[in-house]
Amino acid sequence: MNGTLAIPIPNLRSRPIIWREVLLSVLARVMVIIPLCVLALILGQMVWGGIGTISWEFLSQVPQEGMTKGGIFPCIFGTLAITLLMILIALPLGVGAAIYLVEYAGQGWVFRVIRAAVNNLAGVPSIIFGLFGVGFFILFVGRNVDHVLQTGLLFGQPCMLWAAATLAVLVLPVIIVSTEEALNAVPQSHRSASLALGATKWQTIRDVVLPQARGGILTGAILSISRGAGETAPILFTGCAYFLPRLPVVNLFGVIPVINPFDQFMELSYHIFIMTTQSMDAVQTLPIQYGTTLVLIGLTFLLNLTAIVFRIHFRKRLGCVSIQ
Amino acid sequence: MKVEGLTLKRNRSFGRARGFPKGQDSFLRSRELTKKEFHPQEWLIHQMLRVAGFSSILIIGLIFIFLFKEAVLFFTTAHPLSLIGTWDYDAWEEKNIFKVMWQAASVVPKYSLIPLICGSFLVAVPATLIAALFGIGGAVYLSEIASARTRETLKPTLELLAGIPSVVMGFFMLAVAASLIQDIFHTKFRLNAFVGALGVAVLTIPVVMTIAEDAMRAVPRELRDASYALGATRWQTILGTVIPAAVSGISAAVILGFGRALGETMVVVMATGNAALVTGNVFSSVRTMTANIAAELGAVAQGSEHYYALFLVGAFLFTVTFFLNFVAEMVLNKMRSRLRM
Numbered sequence: 194m195n196g197t198l199a200i201p202i203p204n205l206r207s208r209p210i211i212w213r214e215v216l217l218s219v220l221a222r223v224m225v226i227i228p229l230c231v232l233a234l235i236l237g238q239m240v241w242g243g244i245g246t247i248s249w250e251f252l253s254q255v256p257q258e259g260m261t262k263g264g265i266f267p268c269i270f271g272t273l274a275i276t277l278l279m280i281l282i283a284l285p286l287g288v289g290a291a292i293y294l295v296e297y298a299g300q301g302w303v304f305r306v307i308r309a310a311v312n313n314l315a316g317v318p319s320i321i322f323g324l325f326g327v328g329f330f331i332l333f334v335g336r337n338v339d340h341v342l343q344t345g346l347l348f349g350q351p352c353m354l355w356a357a358a359t360l361a362v363l364v365l366p367v368i369i370v371s372t373e374e375a376l377n378a379v380p381q382s383h384r385s386a387s388l389a390l391g392a393t394k395w396q397t398i399r400d401v402v403l404p405q406a407r408g409g410i411l412t413g414a415i416l417s418i419s420r421g422a423g424e425t426a427p428i429l430f431t432g433c434a435y436f437l438p439r440l441p442v443v444n445l446f447g448v449i450p451v452i453n454p455f456d457q458f459m460e461l462s463y464h465i466f467i468m469t470t471q472s473m474d475a476v477q478t479l480p481i482q483y484g485t486t487l488v489l490i491g492l493t494f495l496l497n498l499t500a501i502v503f504r505i506h507f508r509k510r511l512g513c514v515s516i517q
Numbered sequence: 518m519k520v521e522g523l524t525l526k527r528n529r530s531f532g533r534a535r536g537f538p539k540g541q542d543s544f545l546r547s548r549e550l551t552k553k554e555f556h557p558q559e560w561l562i563h564q565m566l567r568v569a570g571f572s573s574i575l576i577i578g579l580i581f582i583f584l585f586k587e588a589v590l591f592f593t594t595a596h597p598l599s600l601i602g603t604w605d606y607d608a609w610e611e612k613n614i615f616k617v618m619w620q621a622a623s624v625v626p627k628y629s630l631i632p633l634i635c636g637s638f639l640v641a642v643p644a645t646l647i648a649a650l651f652g653i654g655g656a657v658y659l660s661e662i663a664s665a666r667t668r669e670t671l672k673p674t675l676e677l678l679a680g681i682p683s684v685v686m687g688f689f690m691l692a693v694a695a696s697l698i699q700d701i702f703h704t705k706f707r708l709n710a711f712v713g714a715l716g717v718a719v720l721t722i723p724v725v726m727t728i729a730e731d732a733m734r735a736v737p738r739e740l741r742d743a744s745y746a747l748g749a750t751r752w753q754t755i756l757g758t759v760i761p762a763a764v765s766g767i768s769a770a771v772i773l774g775f776g777r778a779l780g781e782t783m784v785v786v787m788a789t790g791n792a793a794l795v796t797g798n799v800f801s802s803v804r805t806m807t808a809n810i811a812a813e814l815g816a817v818a819q820g821s822e823h824y825y826a827l828f829l830v831g832a833f834l835f836t837v838t839f840f841l842n843f844v845a846e847m848v849l850n851k852m853r854s855r856l857r858m
Contacts, residue, residue, distance in 0.1 A: 217752045218662055224654025225671060228722050232678045235689050289569030297566060309846050310573040316773060316842040317835065318780025319683075320807045321580065324814070324831040328583040332819070362576055369573070395562045423682025426782040426807075430814050462684040462783075469688050470787060482688065490685050497680040501673040 236490070243487030246480045252488070260436060260468070261478055265485050270440055271353075271458035272492070275428070276418045278357035278454060279364065284414055286361070287368030294369070295376040296398055315366035319426040326359030326431040327351075347455055353441055354454035356432035363427055364417035371416065375409020376402060378508075408507030412500045419496035423489065425462040433463040435471075461489040577839075584835055587828035594822050595628065600829075603627045619793040619804070621813060621823045628826045630833065632793040636803030637834075639710040640717060640785055641778035643799055647718035648778070649771045652725025656767075659726070660733040661755050679723035687787030690716040695788060704800040706790055711799045713789035717781045725774040728849075732766020733759055735856050769848040776841035780834065782807040806834045 254264030290307075298304040336349035348354075379402050387397040403410075434457040441456035468482045469475065475482075602617040605625045620627040655675075659668050690712050698715070699707050736759050744754040760767065790802025791812060804812075810827050817824045 211750060214750055214752050221654050221658035221662055224651050225658050225675075228651055228655065228678055228719065229671075229674060231719055232674070232681075235681065235685070238689065238693055239685070286569050286572055289566050290572055293566040293570030297563060298570060305850075307570055307573060309843075309850075310577050312846050313839060313842045314573050314577060316776050316780075316838060316845075317577075317580065318782065318807060318838055320780070320782040320810050321584070321831055321835045321838075324810065324828060325580045325583060327814070328587055328828065329579055333583065365573065365576070393556060393559050395559050419680060423680070423684070425682070425684045426811055429811055462682055465684050465688055466783065466787070469691055479692070482692070486685055486688050489682060493680055493682055494677060497677055501676060505673075 236494075239483065239487050239490050242480075242483035243485075246484030247487060251484055255438075256436065259473060261472075261474060261481075265461070265464060265481070265488065267437060267440055267459040268461045268464045268485065269488065271460045272422050272462075272489075274441060274452045275353055275357050275360065275432075275458060275460060276421050278353060278452070279360040279421045280414055280418055282358055283361035283364050283368055283417060284410075287365050287413070287417075288372050288410055290365075291369045291372035291376060292398060292403075295373055296394070296402070311366050311369050314362075315370075319363060319424055320429075322359050322363050322427040323429050323431065325362070326355055326427060330355040330358050331431065351430065351432040351457060352455045353432050353452070353458050356428040356458075357454070359427045359431050360421045360424060363424060364421050367417040367420055368410075368413045371413030372406065372410050375406035375413075375507075378409065379405045408503060412504045412507065415496050415500040415503065419493045419500070422496070423462055423493050425460075425466050428460060428463060432457050433460055434458060435467055461485060461492070465489065580835065584828055584832040587825055588832040591628075591822065591825035591829045595826070599628050600630050602629050602631070617795055619809065621817075621826065626823065628823075628829075630806075630830065632795045633804060633806045633809050633830060635795050635797075636710065636789070636793065637779055637805040637807070639796070639799055639803050640713045640781075640789060640805055641775060643711065643714040644717035644721055644778040644781075645771065645775045647714070648721035648725050648774045651718075651722045652770065652774065653729050653767060655722070655726045656729035656733055656770075657755060657760075660730045661751070661759060675723050675726060678719070679727075681720065683720060683781060683783040684787075686716045686720055687784040690784060690788040702800065706800070706802045708788055708790035708802060709800045710789055710803040713785045713803075713805075714799065716784040716788055717778050720781060720784065721774045721777050724777050725770045728770035728773060729763075729767045732763040732770065732852065735766065735852070736762045737856070763852075765848050765852045769845040769852070772841050772845040772848070776838045776845070779841075780807060780838050782811050786811045806830050810834075 251264045252269065253266050255267055256265065257263030290311075294304060294307055298307065331349060331351060334348070335355065338344070338348040339346060342348075383401050383405070384397055387401040388394070392400070437457060437459055439456075441453045441458045442450050443453035443456070445451050465482060465485050468478055468485065472478045472482075602615045603625060604613050605616050605627065606612070607614050607616075616627055617629045617631050618627050619629055619632050659671060663671065691708070694715065695707050695712050698704070698712055702711075704711075740758050740762055741754055744758040749757065785805045786808040789805065789808060791804045791808055792802035793804040793809070794801060796803065810831055813823070814827050817827065
């Protein structure tokens, strides 16, 4: 007792409440809560307005009576068809680019320049992609292909192929970034082990790295499908149709129906746009507008949720692997 | 020299231990281990991946080329001064006056960029201010105040907000929010720049919040600990230490948000009223560059002056956003390399 110094220990629990601190903390919380409320408000409003319209007939019929009645089946079909085409173009390109960035490019200036280009591409306004689609895909590539192949005006016109290509360019950064993240999460030791066993670099990537990165690549693909399904500006001039009496389907060899990439198409987001701004009677078609919006928002949210759940699951698993 | 001799010796003994005769290990090293075999398949795949890797650069380049290729053709028929204004006879004033307006379909077509730039900024600036307020505030909460568990549930939810298609946001502003805002502010026009700005802000908040939060979380823990050790409270630490340390990342977030807001198309084409006016009033109808392209490109003849004028607007918009993205990227890169040190 005698030799020890009595150091007064401050009681941390009973620190006086500083009101400024509390106020600022509440304020910061509000900054997150308000956007979430807006999200809930938008969702709630769309469900409230649209749920009455959704029925099997609405989902499976074609628009009737000058688009004031009937369903939106061609739009749903068009959205599914164009996102399918889009992902077929974007996925190989994006995954290839990410593999090159992570496995081959090193850390030098090549890596930095490509990184900067990907980030910049992600920030290009969507309407610019629309202009690019018209100027490059339709008028330059399409017209020249027509000229070379003597196909008249098959490629050089707005059609699903070019709309899908434009969207593919738009979603490319999404796929590259998430694939990159997935590839980086694969432990370096697995690559070394494979190389030490005598596998070549490509064998290592194909049989060791890619199987582990599958989850992340799938997440990126789902996110980009959701993004592509929701975009309107890039497809305004590259292939969307106000109304089409037929589905963009062609019978291959006369029997097998396949998506016709050379036809125009109807699309959900474009349908919302024209129904709200160019419809004959915007008030009368309001239920259709709400219904279409609910279908679109339901589709994109479902895809986004799937992607998020996937990613959480996949990050957890990879975390376990690296600890072992 | 000494070190080299040492490693050589060890290699020799290694070779012998594996049962190679004394003279053969140098042969082995030179022929089989150092010379890489040529795999045609590996080479081909490498080249294909390289093409994919460079595709982003190629696409950016192609966008530049194909926008400007069409845009410069505008000047073959029109005077550069017409991008500011055009002299035209005014029947009301009964004299020629200098008209600063975008009227592409009139007898004397007028292609002034001023009203469009004015409209774009009148939407993007308020939108960015709102998005910066909520984005930075939310980032402070997520990075400094929220528990790890709260953060892990809030972040995916905010991602859903980012996933709202812009056409849905436009529809919501047009059909629901516009009338509400008119009731509150008693504005003359139901659809105006402010309505558009609110919609754009909601879509920009997640962008700003994500990047600002990353920047704050990248601030080393030691700085916070030092601040606390000096007796600072939590908010003194946040305002005096964390935010100044992350200021470059936060400003990059705001710059990127501004770029997004300038480029947003569907919300503004649906909710801002689309009247090309030169005005400073956020409650008046405006027409942005993006909305102008979206509204008019579908109706013009390819190769006409009007068509080239729209590409010119696009080229201008692309240059501005490219510059903004580039600056933000530079700032973020600098911050990343500094924090790594």
